[in-house]
Amino acid sequence: MVWVKLLALIFMAVVPYTTASPEINPRFHTILSLADLEYEDKYVVGLQNNLSPTDLKKHLLRVSAVQYRNKNTTFEGGTGVRKTYAIGDYRAYSAVLDRDTIKEIWNDTVEKPPWGLATLSNKKPHGFLYRYDKSAGEGTFAYVLDTGINTKHVDFEGRASMGFNPPETEPTDINGHGTHVAGIIGGKTFGVAKKTQLIGVKVFLDDEATTSTLLEGLEWAVNDIRSKSRQSRSVINLSLGGPYSEALNRAVNHISDIGILPVVAAGNEGIPATFFSPASADRVLTVGAINSDWQETNFSNFGPQVNILAPGQDILSAYISTSRATRVLSGTSMAAPHVAGLALYLMALEDFDSTKKLMDRILQLGKKDKVVNLMTDSPNLIVHNNVK
Structure with missing residues (x-):
């Protein structure tokens, strides 16, 4: 049995979270x-x-x-x-x-958004705004295969729900990883696609899961998407990985072939992603990590299997201890949801009749030749949302 693990690397200090007015940003519009x-x-x-x-x-x-x-x-x-x-x-x-x-x-x-969000709409590091179209991923669906989601967190505004849950487990997130990932995809404060619907697909009980459990979660997600005709409006986020697995790679490639985009974390071992699954699958979008200076991080897996780089170090997002909890985490687990959120954001703005066209669009929009300290054979390409 192959074991798969979560790809958040570092647990940092808890950051107090307070909600702003639903209409007025707290920094300027008091x-x-x-x-x-x-x-x-x-x-x-x-x-x-x-x-x-x-x-x-x-x-x-x-x-x-x-x-x-x-x-x-x-x-x-x-x-x-x-x-x-x-x-x-x-x-x-x-x-x-x-x-x-x-x-x-x-x-x-x-x-003054989290630096990861600002990266998506700026051409240089250390931007001070996150600019985005007001559609903000409305009408799209993010399936988060992870530890579950704290659906009561205020940053989700009631847009998060639990879907698949293994037998005899709590239908919530007791780890925090899945909530953090979901917040990056679609939280009101921390998210890229601020109006998307978030569906938790719980495949981890702690920080490890078997490939068989992961395949069961993927099966549930695909069936739910297809039964509701959501193929062109859904993304599956996989902030997880393990040793190379032909079975897992074939599964996610098939999901891509039927019109559902899997977005995958490259892994945190600092070695070529070709040795890991599902990061090494051919028809998924594999995401490596950069820091706030737009340097490829030393923990990010790298190489030709990586398609694009996204913020993955010291990322602030939602957490689980309360309905307002936050935490700073690092890892390619945090990089992948930035790209998953962008995919959903673009789906709300443009029409895509295949996952290849959606992937090509994301790569076309990427900022070229901006990465510092690029690892061997990694793409010199940083995620961007095309807002001028």
């Missing part, structure tokens, strides 16, 4: 109120205390750019940012903004 009833769309926006001049400038440029793009109404005196205010450490500005601009600023920009 206050938003009507300033003058004469103009329905005139606002005063209060900003975080001690905001640096650089962050303030970036935010105001962002607001002005969005307003210019959306401008479809004229106001006396024009639209956009009108005046900035500095009262001690307090910063604010007044602006005339149409409703589309307000909605876009609230809903489709994450100020």
Whole structure:
């Protein structure tokens, strides 16, 4: 019997989690109120205390750019940012903004997101925004083969559910790995595809599972997807791996052939991925890991079996101890869900009639020649969501 293991490498300190208003981002938009009833769309926006001049400038440029793009109404005196205010450490500005601009600023920009999210929409490391289309993966489905999902976590907004569960096990996540992965795929705060539906397929009881249990979970996921005609709207995330297995590779290749994309972690041994399954399968999307400086990590498996690189070191996401718990983890387990989330995000925006076309699109959008310290035969390609 072949054993398969989870591919999160490092457990870091717990980070306190607090929810923002569902409408106002906590970093910049701490206050938003009507300033003058004469103009329905005139606002005063209060900003975080001690905001640096650089962050303030970036935010105001962002607001002005969005307003210019959306401008479809004229106001006396024009639209956009009108005046900035500095009262001690307090910063604010007044602006005339149409409703589309307000909605876009609230809903489709994450100020100071986890660095992994920012990587997806920036052309250089250490970006400060995660920009994405407001569709955000709506109408798609992520099947997370893992330890389960803490479905009560507030970051999932009721979009997470448990599907397959082995007999005599709890239908929840008692490990944390699966919840963390699901948060990267589709959490409101931490996720790439913030409106996708998340289905937990529990194949681990602790940090190991047998190949037979994994195949049982894959069978359930495929049957559920096909019975509900979700092939063109679903992705299976596999943040797991073990020794080379012809049986497992054949299974995931078949899943790809019938129109369901498997996204697979490359593994954490720092050696060629060709020795591991399902990372070595031919028709899956295998993901290696980079750090926040866009260096390929020393733990990531590498080589020609790896298709693309994604954030995988010191990644913040949801966890299990409470409905608001978070934790920082590292591993190719964290890299794969960034790409799975992107696949779902693209499915909501574009039509794909095969997994090959979806994979080709993800690779086409990738940032080329940006990786530092690239390992032997790994692709110099970093995941990107095509937002300009």
